[in-house]
Amino acid sequence: MSDVALDALERRGIGLSVCAVSHAYRGLKALEGIDIEIPPGEVTVVVGPSGCGKSTLLGILGGLVAQEAGEVVLHGDPGADCLNPLTYVFQDFALLPWRSVAGNVSLVLEDHAMDKAARAARVAEVLALTGLTEFADAWPRQLSGGMRQRVGIARALAVRPAVLLMDEPLSALDAQTRDLLLDEFAALIARTGVTTVYVTHNLPEAVRLGHSIVVLGRRPGRVREIIRIDMPLAERRPDDTALMAIEQRLWALLRDDAAEAARELA
Amino acid sequence: MLQDRRVPFRASGYNPQTYGAISLLTLIATIALWQLAASQGWISTQFASSPEAILQSLRNLYASGELWEHLSASLQRLAIGWVIGTITGIIFGLLLGLFSIARSSGMALVSALFPIPKIALVPLFIIWFGIGEGSKIVTLVFGVFFPTVINTVAGVDAVPRGLIRMGQSFGLRPLSIVAKIVLPGALPSIFAGFRITTATAIVLLVAAEMIGAEHGIGAFVLQAGNLYATDDLLAGIVVLSLLGLCVSFVVGQLERVLLRWR
Amino acid sequence: MHITRRGVLATSLAAASAPLIGRPARATGMKLRLGLLHTLSPAPFYMAQARGYFEKHGTPVEFVFFDAAQPIAAAAVAGDIDVGVTALTGGFFSLAGRGTLKVIGGGLHEQKGFQLTALVVSKAAFAAGLTNAGKLGGHSFGITQYGSSFHYMLGRIADQGGFDLHSVTLRPLQQIGNMVAAVKTGQVDATMIIASVAKPMADAGEVHIIGWVGDLVPYQITALFAPSRTIDSRMSDLKGFCDAYRQGVADYRRAFLEPKRIAADTDAAIADIRKFIFASDPDGPQKIREGIGWYDDGAALDVADVRAQLAWFAQQGMVKGDIDPEAIIDTRFLPTR
Numbered sequence: 085m086s087d088v089a090l091d092a093l094e095r096r097g098i099g100l101s102v103c104a105v106s107h108a109y110r111g112l113k114a115l116e117g118i119d120i121e122i123p124p125g126e127v128t129v130v131v132g133p134s135g136c137g138k139s140t141l142l143g144i145l146g147g148l149v150a151q152e153a154g155e156v157v158l159h160g161d162p163g164a165d166c167l168n169p170l171t172y173v174f175q176d177f178a179l180l181p182w183r184s185v186a187g188n189v190s191l192v193l194e195d196h197a198m199d200k201a202a203r204a205a206r207v208a209e210v211l212a213l214t215g216l217t218e219f220a221d222a223w224p225r226q227l228s229g230g231m232r233q234r235v236g237i238a239r240a241l242a243v244r245p246a247v248l249l250m251d252e253p254l255s256a257l258d259a260q261t262r263d264l265l266l267d268e269f270a271a272l273i274a275r276t277g278v279t280t281v282y283v284t285h286n287l288p289e290a291v292r293l294g295h296s297i298v299v300l301g302r303r304p305g306r307v308r309e310i311i312r313i314d315m316p317l318a319e320r321r322p323d324d325t326a327l328m329a330i331e332q333r334l335w336a337l338l339r340d341d342a343a344e345a346a347r348e349l350a
Numbered sequence: 351m352l353q354d355r356r357v358p359f360r361a362s363g364y365n366p367q368t369y370g371a372i373s374l375l376t377l378i379a380t381i382a383l384w385q386l387a388a389s390q391g392w393i394s395t396q397f398a399s400s401p402e403a404i405l406q407s408l409r410n411l412y413a414s415g416e417l418w419e420h421l422s423a424s425l426q427r428l429a430i431g432w433v434i435g436t437i438t439g440i441i442f443g444l445l446l447g448l449f450s451i452a453r454s455s456g457m458a459l460v461s462a463l464f465p466i467p468k469i470a471l472v473p474l475f476i477i478w479f480g481i482g483e484g485s486k487i488v489t490l491v492f493g494v495f496f497p498t499v500i501n502t503v504a505g506v507d508a509v510p511r512g513l514i515r516m517g518q519s520f521g522l523r524p525l526s527i528v529a530k531i532v533l534p535g536a537l538p539s540i541f542a543g544f545r546i547t548t549a550t551a552i553v554l555l556v557a558a559e560m561i562g563a564e565h566g567i568g569a570f571v572l573q574a575g576n577l578y579a580t581d582d583l584l585a586g587i588v589v590l591s592l593l594g595l596c597v598s599f600v601v602g603q604l605e606r607v608l609l610r611w612r
Numbered sequence: 613m614h615i616t617r618r619g620v621l622a623t624s625l626a627a628a629s630a631p632l633i634g635r636p637a638r639a640t641g642m643k644l645r646l647g648l649l650h651t652l653s654p655a656p657f658y659m660a661q662a663r664g665y666f667e668k669h670g671t672p673v674e675f676v677f678f679d680a681a682q683p684i685a686a687a688a689v690a691g692d693i694d695v696g697v698t699a700l701t702g703g704f705f706s707l708a709g710r711g712t713l714k715v716i717g718g719g720l721h722e723q724k725g726f727q728l729t730a731l732v733v734s735k736a737a738f739a740a741g742l743t744n745a746g747k748l749g750g751h752s753f754g755i756t757q758y759g760s761s762f763h764y765m766l767g768r769i770a771d772q773g774g775f776d777l778h779s780v781t782l783r784p785l786q787q788i789g790n791m792v793a794a795v796k797t798g799q800v801d802a803t804m805i806i807a808s809v810a811k812p813m814a815d816a817g818e819v820h821i822i823g824w825v826g827d828l829v830p831y832q833i834t835a836l837f838a839p840s841r842t843i844d845s846r847m848s849d850l851k852g853f854c855d856a857y858r859q860g861v862a863d864y865r866r867a868f869l870e871p872k873r874i875a876a877d878t879d880a881a882i883a884d885i886r887k888f889i890f891a892s893d894p895d896g897p898q899k900i901r902e903g904i905g906w907y908d909d910g911a912a913l914d915v916a917d918v919r920a921q922l923a924w925f926a927q928q929g930m931v932k933g934d935i936d937p938e939a940i941i942d943t944r945f946l947p948t949r
Contacts (some may be wrong), residue, residue: 146519168521178516182611191522191530223611242522340357371811396710397689412886473790481783481799561790562799569784576682576757578706 097277098160098246099124099167100145107140113304114140114254118154120298120307122247127273127280127317129290132300133341135348138283139251141305145281146249148171155338158223162246167196175252179224184218186211204274209239210226213272230261237269241276247318248273248280254289266292270317287334291327292320299334302341309337378470398579404588407581416570423565424555427483430599432491432551439495439547443502444528447536457503464496469557476561486558493554494508494547501543505536534587534604538612552590567593626773640846643674649683650677651806652903653720653834654697655885656911659867660860665899667850675888680760681761688713688839694846695853700921702759705836709935712840717854717946718791718913719834722765722826723906730810731764733930737801739819742792745823749775754783754791754803756819759930762791762804767924768829795819802852808899826905831921832914833905836946843942852943854911857890861911868904914949915941 100122107115114137122128130138145156147170161168179188186207193203211217214234224232233253239259240248253269254262270293273280283295290297294313303307311330320327381401387393388400396402411417446456468489475485475492509532519526559568571586619937644666648654657675660666666673678684681698689697689712696705698717707713722728733742741748748769755762763782770777783800785791792809794800796818804825805813810870814821836857842850867873867881890896908914918941 148515148519168519171571172516172519174512174516176512178512180513180534182537192522194530195520195522195526225611236583476790476799477793477797481785481794518891561785562794564782573758573784577702577759577931578686579932581932 098158098162100247100279100281101157101159102141102145102160103155105141106152107137107142107149107155108152109140114305115144116255116306118305118307120310121280122279122281123295124159125277126295127282127293129282129284129294129297130300131284131287131297131338132305133302133338133345134285135345136300136302136341137280137305138285138300141300142249142251142281142283145247145255146172148172158246160246163244165244166246167192167243169246169317171240171243173233173236173240173248173250173253175255175257177224177229177236179232181224184221184223185216185227185235185238188224188235189242191239192243206242210242213241214238214268227334228261229257230265232256233257233265234268238271241272241278245278248278250280250282252284253282255284255286262286262289269293274317287331287338288322290334291331292322293317297330299337302345332348376462397578397580399584402484403581404584407585407603408588411582411585417589420565420567420570421593423563424559424567424593425492427486427558427566428551428555430495431487432547434487435491435494435551436498436544436547439498439543442495443536443540444532446499447503447506448532453503456499458553460496460499464500468493468554472557472561481562485561486555486563486593489558490551490554493550495597496544498540498543499548501546501592502536505539506532510538511534528541538609541609544605545598546603548601552594552597556590558606619645632663636749640849641670641672642846642849643672644695644842644846644849645674645676645693646686646853647676647678647696647698649684649698650679650889651919652885652889652900653905655900655904656857656860656907657697658860658863658885658888659863659881660856662887663854663860663863665852665859669856671849671852671856673853673856680827682757685713685837691839691841693697694842695836695850696813697834697836699761699834700837700918701757701761702763702870702925702928705922705925705931705940706759708837708920708940709931709933711939713837714840714843714940714942715835715912715913716850716942716944717836717839717845717857718832718908719836719911720832721906721908721914722830722833724775724827724830726826726901726905727807727824728905729804730807730814730821731769731802731823731825732795732805732810732819733802733822734795734798734800734819735817736798738822742801742822743822745769745828746775748773749779751801752781752783753796754785754800755823756786756788757784758782759833759925764921765804765825765831767928768831769825772829807902808903810820832917835913835918836861836911838942851945858911858946861907861909864907865909868901869906908949910947912947913943915943916949917936 102118102120102122105115105118106113118141120128130141132138137138144151156167161278180191183191189210190203190207191298193206208217209266211220214237216231216238219227219231224235234252235257254265257265266289273293280293282289284290291313294311297311297313298307299309299311300306311334313327313330315324315326359563385401388395388398388402399407408417442456445452446460447453471492472485472489474490479485479488511590513531513535514527517531555566556568559566560572563569565587565588571583571590574580574582574586648657654673655892661673661840662673676687676693678687678698681701682691682703684696684698685701685704685707687693689707700715704713706909720728723923731745736880737751741747748766753766755766757763766780767777784792785794788805791800791803792805792813795803795805796813810819810821836849836854863881867877885900886896890899893899919937922931922935922937922940926935
């Protein structure tokens with residue numbers, strides 16, 4: 085990641101409350117009575133076995149899934165230059181193949197009244213931030229998976245979001261790319277201070293990024309435990325014993341549910 | 351006893367390529383053989399012209415200005431009919447692709463009307479739209495419209511839903527979602543439709559020019575047929591075939607530019 | 613009597629090889645297929661058939677009906693018929709010019725005083741002043757096809773009326789039904805329609821008749837023709853056929869064209885014609901009386917008229933190359949005018 089002035093991006097996170105949210109899918113209770121406080125500027129990681137409804141929860145936060153009961157409340161004003169307070173980063177990147185890297189990033193900006201220079205400046209800024217400047221004119225098909233997800237991040241940051249909703253953003257990538265991007269995410273989040281909700285089933289990711297880790301159980305999805313990690317993101321190392329202990333604890337919590345989930349028909 | 355054997359390569363074949371030179375050579379050889387057969391008297395030229403005679407006929411048509419007279423009339427009909435049919439077809443296709451009510455009623459109509467041979471409707475079109483350009487253009491529009499609708503709907507269906515959800519998650523306006531996500535996503539399928547509709551339009555042109563047309567390649571071919579002017583007839587066919595090649599080339603180039611992201 | 617197998621073989625071989633050796637003479641007794649339009653115009657053929665003249669001359673005839681003139685010529689070239697009677701179109705001359713067809717006898721004439729084909733104009737065009745044939749220049753005109761007899765008749769009217777044929781917007785409509793509909797709805801200013809259809813339309817005020825082709829440009833509208841193949845291989849059949857045809861024409865003239873005709877002759881002729889056309893139409897007799905056209909005595913061929921037609925088509929560029937009129941006419945079968 086290159087060093088660019090981040091004045092505009094810094095300290096823009098705002099808090100989020102999830103109050104008694106329930107959701108049912110085809111008559112099955114998927115989520116029941118979810119209460120989570122998401123503090124401003126922090127990373128809240130949601131982990132759980134497959135089928136626990138963690139992606140559904142993210143969908144409810146982003147307004148893409150209608151909950152059955154409960155509500156999601158945003159605290160405070162995201163600011164005038166925020167074009168989309170709750171902004172997604174997708175597992176499959178969701179890039180438009182017919183737009184260049186820069187075109188994908190400016191897609192949302194084009195929908196808002198903004199002079200050309202300002203739009204170009206914003207695009208250039210986030211491309212620099214994600215190390216994509218030299219790929220501005222490339223087609224998505226020409227990029228590796230990791231570069232594509234960087235475009236996804238750049239597109240999200242370009243709208244100056246209040247909350248980033250990241251739905252397993254690394255699970256479509258190979259292990260090495262995943263490690264590299266994970267560090268970049270950590271640095272970006274630390275620098276921009278954007279509130280982040282990060283859904284994953286990968287426990288090393290959870291302890292690397294989470295200020296708090298929400299563990300969901302399955303059938304119905306309930307909050308089983310919330311674990312706080314107060315170590316600053318920049319100081320976290322993969323071989324840190326405290327973090328490894330937390331990872332062990334998470335695995336102990338999830339293990340039985342995960343084994344059960346693996347034996348189930350989709 | 352165990353014996354050492356070299357492992358053979360087994361994955362050959364089943365991967366045909368197109369060699370441009372062979373394609374061209376085949377065409378040239380066919381024409382040369384035809385000319386040879388005609389000039390050697392192996393085939394009677396009484397009712398099957400030689401390539402030379404056809405070329406001569408084309409030269410005469412060009413020199414007399416008739417060629418351009420017929421070609422410009424036909425091109426105008428083709429252009430107007432195809433453009434109207436394509437634009438209305440894409441608009442209808444988008445509506446059918448996006449809205450349940452439009453799809454339910456529209457698809458029923460399209461499925462019912464698409465298989466009708468448009469040529470059979472020409473006399474009816476003449477009564478409704480007059481004997482002049484109206485009925486000819488409507489025949490083309492009708493022929494182009496339905497395949498375009500069907501390909502556009504298929505194209506809209508093929509747009510990954512995830513991309514549309516992405517647009518919604520970023521709060522894009524519905525019109526932006528259609529213009530920037532749905533339409534470009536459906537474009538490959540729409541272009542596949544262009545290849546069909548341009549060829550259909552040329553076929554229908556001849557049918558449309560059958561009735562009441564003074565000028566036009568189709569009218570010229572029919573007139574030559576009526577008069578058993580074999581050279582002229584085949585010269586007209588050659589022009590139609592070249593027209594088809596040109597149109598398909600233009601569509602191909604357009605595709606290369608607009609779909610270069612693929 | 614003993615018939616040996618060898619003897620039978622010998623006779624049948626001889627019979628089979630006879631035409632090959634080119635010994636012409638005797639009739640084969642095989643049916644001759646005559647291509648014709650299913651209209652009233654070939655009435656003398658209907659009479660000859662009904663009265664058994666073809667059998668009597670040793671050439672039984674099978675009628676093959678068509679609904680347009682051009683395909684008859686094509687069918688003759690293709691070998692689907694052995695002889696044909698139809699209008700001499702541009703397509704006909706084009707085929708004949710390649711040595712495949714020959715005109716061998718006369719047929720129906722557009723003749724002064726016979727109302728066969730009406731020159732019809734739409735109500736709007738009439739109201740706008742298109743009241744006689746000389747004013748057709750600059751108007752639209754419905755025909756079946758380029759090179760059809762309608763096209764030819766219009767060309768002759770243009771020559772006579774002193775207007776330029778190229779100033780007329782020709783509308784090829786493929787079918788006579790389309791021509792009727794087009795002039796009725798005013799989509800063309802004028803066209804030509806046969807009397808039996810044109811008169812009721814004019815009486816109903818749907819169109820105006822501004823002249824009759826027979827009065828404006830009398831000519832030999834149909835002719836008898838045969839492919840060279842028939843002439844070469846079935847000469848005597850064709851001669852027998854033509855003799856029977858002459859007899860049919862003689863009866864036809866006696867029944868319809870003689871000034872001092874006997875009513876019984878006419879009625880008998882009508883009855884015979886109705887075996888082939890208007891059979892179930894109660895107005896049949898009336899239609900036949902009104903639709904009767906001129907046939908020359910002896911089914912004579914108007915050679916000069918054939919030449920004039922060929923010259924016109926060549927001059928219009930519809931028949932390519934220099935076609936020698938003599939090469940497409942064979943006068944060995946029937947008299948000439």
